[in-house]
Amino acid sequence: MDVSAQYDVIVVGGGPAGSTVSTLVRKRGHRVLQLEKETFPRYQIGESLLPATVHGIAHLLDVSDELKRASFTIKHGGTFKWGANPEPWTFDFAVSRRMPGATGYAYQVERMKFDKILLDNARKHGVEVREKSDVLDVLKAEGGRVRGVRYRDAEGREHEVSARFVVDASGNTGGLYKKSGSKREYSPFFRNLALFGYFNGGKRLPKPNSGNIFTCAFEHGWFWYIPLTPDLTSVGAVVNRDSASLVQGDPEKAMESFIAACPLIAEKLSEATRVTEGPYGELRVRKDWSYSNTKFWAPGMALIGDAACFVDPVFSSGVHLATYSGLLAARSLNSCLDGTVDETTAFEEFEARYRLEYSRFYEFLVGFYDMHHSEDSYFWQARKISNTADSDLESFVELIGGVSSDEFADAARARQRFSEASDEMAGMTHTAADDADGPHGAVPGKVVGRLMEQGAALQARALLGDEAGAERPVRRGGLAASTDGLGWVPHARS
Numbered sequence: 001m002d003v004s005a006q007y008d009v010i011v012v013g014g015g016p017a018g019s020t021v022s023t024l025v026r027k028r029g030h031r032v033l034q035l036e037k038e039t040f041p042r043y044q045i046g047e048s049l050l051p052a053t054v055h056g057i058a059h060l061l062d063v064s065d066e067l068k069r070a071s072f073t074i075k076h077g078g079t080f081k082w083g084a085n086p087e088p089w090t091f092d093f094a095v096s097r098r099m100p101g102a103t104g105y106a107y108q109v110e111r112m113k114f115d116k117i118l119l120d121n122a123r124k125h126g127v128e129v130r131e132k133s134d135v136l137d138v139l140k141a142e143g144g145r146v147r148g149v150r151y152r153d154a155e156g157r158e159h160e161v162s163a164r165f166v167v168d169a170s171g172n173t174g175g176l177y178k179k180s181g182s183k184r185e186y187s188p189f190f191r192n193l194a195l196f197g198y199f200n201g202g203k204r205l206p207k208p209n210s211g212n213i214f215t216c217a218f219e220h221g222w223f224w225y226i227p228l229t230p231d232l233t234s235v236g237a238v239v240n241r242d243s244a245s246l247v248q249g250d251p252e253k254a255m256e257s258f259i260a261a262c263p264l265i266a267e268k269l270s271e272a273t274r275v276t277e278g279p280y281g282e283l284r285v286r287k288d289w290s291y292s293n294t295k296f297w298a299p300g301m302a303l304i305g306d307a308a309c310f311v312d313p314v315f316s317s318g319v320h321l322a323t324y325s326g327l328l329a330a331r332s333l334n335s336c337l338d339g340t341v342d343e344t345t346a347f348e349e350f351e352a353r354y355r356l357e358y359s360r361f362y363e364f365l366v367g368f369y370d371m372h373h374s375e376d377s378y379f380w381q382a383r384k385i386s387n388t389a390d391s392d393l394e395s396f397v398e399l400i401g402g403v404s405s406d407e408f409a410d411a412a413r414a415r416q417r418f419s420e421a422s423d424e425m426a427g428m429t430h431t432a433a434d435d436a437d438g439p440h441g442a443v444p445g446k447v448v449g450r451l452m453e454q455g456a457a458l459q460a461r462a463l464l465g466d467e468a469g470a471e472r473p474v475r476r477g478g479l480a481a482s483t484d485g486l487g488w489v490p491h492a493r494s
């Protein structure tokens, strides 16, 4: 490691992943340079957030109040027309009675505003942020260790800067990740594409679900319908690659035909007009977005957010995975820079936790899509065989979750120790699911609750700080988060 480097950490990218890691490393007093090729605000998709980001990460970033002031739409949960149930069903993040309103919601955000808030917040914390700075290459020392980057500034001048670590948070475009020796593996399962645009005057779901994301399956795939402001709605169709020629040939016509094929979305948009000017004026297409890299780190370099992996957006997991991986990377960087944990141990912990969270979403989504396609899908069969929803869930989670029972046991114990408040947060979606109308509502709601255990623990830590106590490792022999949540500590019993 080059201790004479100009910076401790260079972060490539000013999205949620980059701004999370840069701020949390800076909070431990390290020298951080963050390079972003665009000038903010810039457009980005990924507008429906999860509570773990809004409460857990945002709190660690000291940005919760600013997000509140931004008046983003409050999202209490999700409303789905999905699976065999002909009626839409809803799950709520639910409100804790002990901390009313504190953690039982997320936001629907205009990413131009949200990402700028996070990037400005990084600046406020002392991160040196340079926009219009396009990173062209990752530089290596003899022996292969990453030692810095080369970038081009607004005037077209090229610079080399050195650092003890480089974090690639440059999103899903570009190939900087290859410098880590990592390969990108695309999911054979989620080979869809999305066509999306914006509408003024779209109808809202009835209260209290008016801020929810509405996800509506139809014959070609599914729609998202995200209320961004009282007037503005983000609408996207995620369709099979078979529709690629239609979408790419004439996106306007394709959008019209998809809407016409989905009566619930057509009804919501019956009095709406599509935005045709400004940053929301074009119909955009994205494809092949589900992938995972073979490695998430190499000596001197870590990959986070979409630069490392991404999975189909049906459960709005992208920004959560981006900010969560930013937190995990920050813990590893801080521990290495502070000299408390060696690089291999610290980054193996980062990668193990990141992969665990990613695989939970990935595996769950595989089951979720099966439920959509066929009543006698794997998940649905499990439900028919079992007498109680809980038993169904346990078998479903074990079979498709890819999570060992040990890890669940750990998560359960961790929840207990995170005090009663934490318990309530972890159970948020469970409570809501119990209220949901019918089996289709109850089952996914509870599974989402499982998925969000890490998020709930994160929220507890953010809200309770040191009172949350030391965390247990999530795997045998692994590290635990330090009490401030910004580093790793060896676990006494591991």
Ligand SMILES: Cc1cc2nc3c(=O)[nH]c(=O)nc-3n(C[C@H](O)[C@H](O)[C@H](O)COP(=O)(O)OP(=O)(O)OC[C@H]3O[C@@H](n4cnc5c(N)ncnc54)[C@H](O)[C@@H]3O)c2cc1C
Pocket (backbone or CB within 6 Å): 012, 013, 014, 015, 016, 017, 018, 035, 036, 037, 038, 042, 044, 045, 046, 047, 048, 049, 050, 133, 134, 135, 136, 169, 170, 171, 172, 173, 174, 194, 236, 286, 289, 304, 305, 306, 307, 310, 313, 316, 317, 318, 319, 320, 322
């Ligand atoms: C169709 C679709 C729908 C989605 N819906 C949701 C949703 O509802 N909720 C959700 O949470 N997520 C959603 N996502 C995912 C979400 O968009 C991403 O997961 C998220 O934006 C990742 O954040 P990031 O910080 O990793 O990358 P980004 O947000 O892409 O930020 C990367 C930044 O790096 C900059 N950059 C790139 N290359 C360079 C370079 N060479 N030098 C300097 N800077 C560089 C870019 O300009 C950019 O600002 C969706 C994704 C898709 C495709």
